[in-house]
Amino acid sequence: MSDLLFVYGTLRKGNHNAMARYLAENAEFITEGWFQGRMFHITYYPGVITSESDSDRVYGEIYRLHDPVTMLNVLDDYEECAQQHIQPAEYKRSYVSINAINGKRYDTVWIYLYQWSVEDKAQIKSGDFMQQRPLN
Numbered sequence: 001m002s003d004l005l006f007v008y009g010t011l012r013k014g015n016h017n018a019m020a021r022y023l024a025e026n027a028e029f030i031t032e033g034w035f036q037g038r039m040f041h042i043t044y045y046p047g048v049i050t051s052e053s054d055s056d057r058v059y060g061e062i063y064r065l066h067d068p069v070t071m072l073n074v075l076d077d078y079e080e081c082a083q084q085h086i087q088p089a090e091y092k093r094s095y096v097s098i099n100a101i102n103g104k105r106y107d108t109v110w111i112y113l114y115q116w117s118v119e120d121k122a123q124i125k126s127g128d129f130m131q132q133r134p135l136n
Helices: 018-026 068-078
Strands: 004-007 027-035 037-041 046-050 058-065 091-100 105-114
Touching (some): 004 027, 018 068, 037 058, 058 068, 068 091
Parallel strands (some): 004 105
Antiparallel strands (some): 037 046, 046 105, 091 105
16 A cells, blocks of 8 residues: 555645644655646535646645555545445545656555546646635
8 A cells, every 4th residue: 555645635735724734744745746637626625637638737745644544544534435425425545646846756646536527617727726725
């Protein structure tokens, strides 16, 4: 099991919610990076889907989880994709490749991908959720 997690929304540095604090206290920030995907404004949070286009990028941060099993269980519950939540859940935790800003590629990184329809959702074309709204 990988101990790396890529976050792109409400868990990023600069957010002041309880889960962002939990991540900051229980994981080591590694680097900023990007994922080949498209980002959409869901409500007060974003959703990300994969993309085949090299020009589609989602920006975020890579963290090394101190206790991956425990932390991923907590985060699965936060993202409402744990077993006890109604399926298909809004998000699914998946392995992806992430490109770090220094050019290094991380090939086995957890990410929460959006599973529901984005047909009526506005795309965040910059791929950077932190530039789209005031911090909470």
